[in-house]
Amino acid sequence: MENVETSRRYELDYLRVIATFGVVLLHTGAIVVIAWRHSNPGLISAFNVGNAADSLGRFAVNCFFMASGALLLKPKRNFILKTQFWKVARPTITWIAVIAIANIVLAANELRGLTGQLLNIANRPPTEIILGLLTGPAAYHLWFVYAILGIYLVVPLLRPIVELSEPRRQRLIVWLLTLWLVSDLSFRFGAFFWGTDFPKIYAEPFAYMPAGYLGLFVLGFALSHYREQLQVPQWLWVLMAVVGLSWTFTATWFAERRDAPDVWYAYDNLNLPVLLYSIGVFAWFATKERGPAPALPIVQKLSELSFRIYLSHALVLHILNVATPLGPLAREQPPVGLPVLFLVTCVITVAISWTLSLIKPIRRWI
Numbered sequence: 001m002e003n004v005e006t007s008r009r010y011e012l013d014y015l016r017v018i019a020t021f022g023v024v025l026l027h028t029g030a031i032v033v034i035a036w037r038h039s040n041p042g043l044i045s046a047f048n049v050g051n052a053a054d055s056l057g058r059f060a061v062n063c064f065f066m067a068s069g070a071l072l073l074k075p076k077r078n079f080i081l082k083t084q085f086w087k088v089a090r091p092t093i094t095w096i097a098v099i100a101i102a103n104i105v106l107a108a109n110e111l112r113g114l115t116g117q118l119l120n121i122a123n124r125p126p127t128e129i130i131l132g133l134l135t136g137p138a139a140y141h142l143w144f145v146y147a148i149l150g151i152y153l154v155v156p157l158l159r160p161i162v163e164l165s166e167p168r169r170q171r172l173i174v175w176l177l178t179l180w181l182v183s184d185l186s187f188r189f190g191a192f193f194w195g196t197d198f199p200k201i202y203a204e205p206f207a208y209m210p211a212g213y214l215g216l217f218v219l220g221f222a223l224s225h226y227r228e229q230l231q232v233p234q235w236l237w238v239l240m241a242v243v244g245l246s247w248t249f250t251a252t253w254f255a256e257r258r259d260a261p262d263v264w265y266a267y268d269n270l271n272l273p274v275l276l277y278s279i280g281v282f283a284w285f286a287t288k289e290r291g292p293a294p295a296l297p298i299v300q301k302l303s304e305l306s307f308r309i310y311l312s313h314a315l316v317l318h319i320l321n322v323a324t325p326l327g328p329l330a331r332e333q334p335p336v337g338l339p340v341l342f343l344v345t346c347v348i349t350v351a352i353s354w355t356l357s358l359i360k361p362i363r364r365w366i
Helices: 008-035 046-056 059-072 079-106 126-135 141-162 168-197 214-226 234-257 272-286 296-321 325-333 334-357
Strands: none
Touching: 008 046, 008 059, 008 141, 008 272, 008 325, 046 234, 046 334, 059 141, 059 234, 059 272, 059 334, 079 126, 079 141, 079 234, 079 296, 126 325, 141 214, 141 296, 168 214, 168 272, 214 272, 234 272, 296 334, 325 334
8 A cells, every 4th residue: 555645744843853852861861870880879869860861862863763764765755865965964064173173172171072083182183083083973972973874875775665666665675674683683682681692693694784773764764654554553652662761771770780891781772672662752753643733833943953953962061061060960969950951951052053043154064
């Protein structure tokens, strides 16, 4: 059965806005979680205040990948690689320069810079900086941009598949997702459940199959495009999200209680807890029409600003953390300080993003 494509998926605007602030929340929570490592936390503890915030935001990045797949693989969409690539790359390059300058200023004031390959940039020769940008993200949150730009390069190879008629399209999409499960997720799940006891399998045959976030990208298209065929009650998506969220929180808390060497393992975006959480959230939004338009114009505006908010939030959060009393407040009194730090970061990043969007000569570049 062919699905009717609408010009805009307004429900994905809601999801994009929630996911954007979810990223800010998880990065705010990470500040507290790191500060309270090795504290042997109880259920009600400073560590778990940060863990709750970090876990709550873990759906966000996976939903960005899935929403991108749902939109960019729509059969009737006119995808132009150069346009889409530079739409993301251009402001990213600008923010890399902004972060570099900010790190120099922070270092001059004896404050720690934003984590990434631009850390301690003032003391490094240009060749080392360039090599650093090629070996890792300029700032910790920009790994997502590197990944999504890589996926964009593959989209022209996926477009001929999604433009096929049914049932050939469906069969090939199922085959791609099956390869992702067999060649990538099965190994991740095995290591998650059994650790070093999981048998090592010769990986060479699986090295050339769809893996990682490309699988999520295709899954987002499948859940969105075939939403009318999915006979899954909405409450089941909610249950999946709740189970995934609870599992992420509990597994991280238990790992910290055991003082496990990899306490963050459950936070991994492609491990089962976060996958369940993020797929449940995405599917709840993407598999049901939730109205002809956003209830409030601000939703659509924030959706349009979401990428600029993503690019800027890490630097704003970092400056508030290391250069204002909000950082110590969040670390020392998380029940009060974490929400305050999160809200102030959101307000400032939205204000910056909204202001930049009004300056026509530069808004394409930042």
